[in-house]
Amino acid sequence: MIPGGALMIFVIVVPILLGLYMSVLTLDQYTLRQWLSAPFAGPGNYIEAVTDSPLLKSFWISLSFAVLSTAAAVPLGIAAALATQNYFPGRAVMRSVFLIPFVMPSFVVATVWRTMFQPDGVIVNGLHSVGITSGLWLNGPNSYWTLVFVEVWASWPFIYLLALAGLQSVDHDVHEASALDGASWWPKLRYVIFPYLKGPVALACVIATLNHINNFALPFVLFGIPAPDDVQTLPILTYSTTFESFRFGLGAAMAFSSLMLLAIPLIIYVRAVKLDVDEGADK
Amino acid sequence: MRRTNKRKDSMETKKTKFAALTSVLAITALVVTACSGSSVTSSPSVATNPSAVTSSSIATATPTPINGAGQTLTVLIGADGKYGAQQQQWFKDVSAAFQTQTGATVNFQTFASGSEELTKIQTSVVANQGPDIYVVGTTFTPTAYSTGAFVSLTPDDWNKVGGKDKFVPADLGISGPTDSDQVGIPYTSGPFVMAYNTDLLAKAGIDKPATTWDGLAAQAKQLTGNGVYGMAVGYKDGFDPWKFIWAMSRQAGNPIISGKVAKVDDPTTLKAYQTYFGWLTTDHVVDPASVGWNDGQALAAFASGKAAFFPMSTTSNIPTLKTSAVKDTYKFALMPVVPPGATALPAGGAGATSILAGNNVVVAKYSKNQDLAFALVKYLTDDANQQVLFNTFGTMPVNQTTFTAVTTSNPALGPILDSAASSVATPFSGAWADTQLALMNVVVQTIPDLSSGSVSTSKLQSLLTAAQKTAQASLDKAP
Incomplete structure (x- = not known):
């Protein structure tokens, strides 16, 4: 208890408290050097973050992008897990190949896709060759869908991994029993297999959504700074405010506001899917 | 922001041999200067380099001998993506020459991107420790000034780096908000x-x-x-x-x-x-x-x-x-x-x-080796090293002597040098x-x-x- 508690205090609590303290200071390039004695701003940074900055818009962009990415990745991941569940020649290779997007660093993924999404890049030219004029993918409204697409491409193997782990836990007797009962593939999938996947996939959804929201490298490399308005996610806004405009206090307030805003749906969701281990154990 | 320095690296690879020769001469000049213990030296080695002979900066290389034995200066500078190998060699050359001159070693730390540069600067400013010298883009100098973390240069400080007169006047345009309140010492120029x-x-x-x-x-x-x-x-x-x-x-x-x-x-x-x-x-x-x-x-x-x-x-x-x-x-x-x-x-x-583009150097207030830092800045901005920078990396000199020599010997670069002389500084504001x-x-x-x-x-x-x-x-x- 004591080692764990001390670790938690130094690794989590202290940085959070320091960040919280920074968020109530007028901390910028003029006061950074003597930051402990920077003027106290009270709730000023929070008020500015909510009322006079794009924070709320960025919040919705991040949340919607994250939920959409997760929603799109789930069927892909489950389908891939089901496809590689039963043995066939080359299964090990296919399982490894599926993991490639997930193990590639975000900045590499973003760099490659940024090159392909250029106005005279392979994607635009490819679409044009089949009669589709696609417009810009790295600026304007399409940039949002570019972000979702690339995020899904890079992250679906995570869902796949956890779904595969769920499938491994299905008891062999269950397969035999459903076969003896004459269940066809869909009822078997729907009523036998999916219940086993519910826990792992729900956990994967929560983790994946949080990862999407916190993904800084992907939009940063794909779109640069300043980012197009449509893809100014929370991490990008916080970074830009903090490290480009040098509003360290405001940036900290934005980070904490984001944390609070995201905590609400997260807590509701976690409780709804009963990921609370203790609660589950009590039942 | 920053980063007029990201594209002002170099130019003529055909001059690599000449650069190497110049580098050797520059180091030799420093060695001879240091060994002589005199501020005025006309060694045979220097005499083989016309530009070095005419350099007032070399002649005043060590106005006050500094003993930096056992000390280390740290310099934060942008990594040169195009001339990485040459830059590493230049780091070694400078460190060796400065060690011979003062006994101190120079540790070059590089950053690959503006974000990394900002992070290192901000961390050092908060921690009140870090590199002694920073090479920053000209347009970042106002921000650096506004942190109050860098030495505001006194007339004595300017003398330690060889005097304001040794610089191309236009390059001093973004050193500080006024002529008497400056933090940035011109290092390289990269006019558009x-x-x-x-x-x-x-x-x-x-x-x-x-x-x-x-x-x-x-x-x-x-x-x-x-x-x-x-x-x-x-x-x-x-x-x-x-x-x-x-x-x-x-x-x-x-x-x-x-x-x-x-x-x-x-x-x-x-x-x-x-x-x-x-x-x-x-x-x-x-x-x-x-x-x-x-x-x-x-x-x-x-x-x-x-x-x-x-x-x-x-x-x-x-x-x-x-x-x-x-x-x-x-x-x-x-x-x-x-x-x-x-x-x-x-x-x-x-x-x-053009905007007044290039790099300045700033010295951290927290540095415990400020005199040593100014001695290194003097070396970096003296004619010999400015020649090396020009020949190796293609950066335009900020040293007036070097600038004149380069102008005379490189008529094809006339527009670039004209632009360097008529660049206008962006507003000096935080x-x-x-x-x-x-x-x-x-x-x-x-x-x-x-x-x-x-x-x-x-x-x-x-x-x-x-x-x-x-x-x-x-x-x-x-x-």
């Missing part, structure tokens, strides 16, 4: 110029590039056709767009920031944006694909002979151009200095050929970083309209109003 295709111009009967933006657009129209565009521009570049806007506005008499007042929504700036975007939407003199190009892609278009003009170029592009399809048919010229819509420089306008970002944001948010072929005045004005608000708010926060 315009490359043009002599062959294409000759075929079109154009003898030289225009000196007005309107004239340039007219020439570009004349040159556009048969798969060739008049200009190569990177609208998606992270830095170039604001430089065009600033130059045109400044030429029209609008410095963007005047005292405590931001003037981003000034009609001159609106006109600058309209002109810049108009090259694509109304003049049709740039490739439509350039809405997604950065500076490198625009350079590639020019280098392949598909564009007649490549404005906002630096000497760092020379290695690319020298091995390109236009290797025998390109030249440099000054960018136009007459603002859009005018035929002559208006009253109050500045004939800005709010400049925010303002620069706001200017860039206008371009970023306009690109979809640009791509569709029309940028409405109302949308532009709306974006400029937002940018003005950002810039003014940042100015209001300045002490």
Whole structure:
């Protein structure tokens, strides 16, 4: 208890408290050097973050992008897990190949896709060759869908991994029993297999959504700074405010506001899917 | 923001041997100077290098011998992506020479990106410890100044680095808010110029590039056709767009920031944006694909002979151009200095050929080795090392002696050197970083309209109003 508690205090609590303290200071390039004695701003940074900055818009962009990415990745991941569940020649290779997007660093993924999404890049030219004029993918409204697409491409193997782990836990007797009962593939999938996947996939959804929201490298490399308005996610806004405009206090307030805003749906969701281990154990 | 230094690296690889020779001579000069213990030395080694012989900086290399034995100076400097091996060798050469001179070693730390540079600077400022010397972009100097973390240079400090007189006067333009309140010591210069295709111009009967933006657009129209565009521009570049806007506005008499007042929504700036975007939407003199190009892609278009003009170029592009399809048919010229819509420089306008681009060095207040740091800065900015930097990395010298020697011996670089001498500094304000970002944001948010072929005045004005608000708010926060 004591080692764990001390670790938690130094690794989590202290940085959070320091960040919280920074968020109530007028901390910028003029006061950074003597930051402990920077003027106290009270709730000023929070008020500015909510009322006079794009924070709320960025919040919705991040949340919607994250939920959409997760929603799109789930069927892909489950389908891939089901496809590689039963043995066939080359299964090990296919399982490894599926993991490639997930193990590639975000900045590499973003760099490659940024090159392909250029106005005279392979994607635009490819679409044009089949009669589709696609417009810009790295600026304007399409940039949002570019972000979702690339995020899904890079992250679906995570869902796949956890779904595969769920499938491994299905008891062999269950397969035999459903076969003896004459269940066809869909009822078997729907009523036998999916219940086993519910826990792992729900956990994967929560983790994946949080990862999407916190993904800084992907939009940063794909779109640069300043980012197009449509893809100014929370991490990008916080970074830009903090490290480009040098509003360290405001940036900290934005980070904490984001944390609070995201905590609400997260807590509701976690409780709804009963990921609370203790609660589950009590039942 | 920052980062005028990202593209002012180098130029002529054919001079590598000469650079090595110069490097050896420079080090030899230092060794001899140090060994003699005298401030005035005319060693045989130095005498073999004409520029070194005429260098007042070498002659005053060690006004007060400094004993740095056992000490280490740390220098934070941008990694040179194009000349990485040469830079590593230069680090060793400088460290060896300085150790011989003072007994101190020099530890060079590099950063690969602006973000990394900012993070290191901010961390050091907060922790009150870190590198002794920082090499920062000229446009970042106001921000560095505003942190109060760097030494405000006294006359004595300037003497320690060889005196203000040894620098090209224009390069001191972004050292501080006033002549007597400065933190940045010029280190390298990287003025912007315009490359043009002599062959294409000759075929079109154009003898030289225009000196007005309107004239340039007219020439570009004349040159556009048969798969060739008049200009190569990177609208998606992270830095170039604001430089065009600033130059045109400044030429029209609008410095963007005047005292405590931001003037981003000034009609001159609106006109600058309209002109810049108009090259694509109304003049049709740039490739439509350039809405997604950065500076490198625009350079590639020019280098392949598909564009007649490549404005906002630096000497760092020379290695690319020298091995390109236009290797025998390109030249440099000054960018136009007459603002859009005018035929002559208006009253109050500045004939800005370029932003004052390059790098300054700043010395940290927390450094316990400030005298030693100034001694190193002196070495870095003395004639011998400035020659090495010019020959190895292509950076323009800030040392007046070196500048004169280079001007005399490199007539082909005339426009670049002219631009260096007539560059105009961006406003020295802690709010400049925010303002620069706001200017860039206008371009970023306009690109979809640009791509569709029309940028409405109302949308532009709306974006400029937002940018003005950002810039003014940042100015209001300045002490």
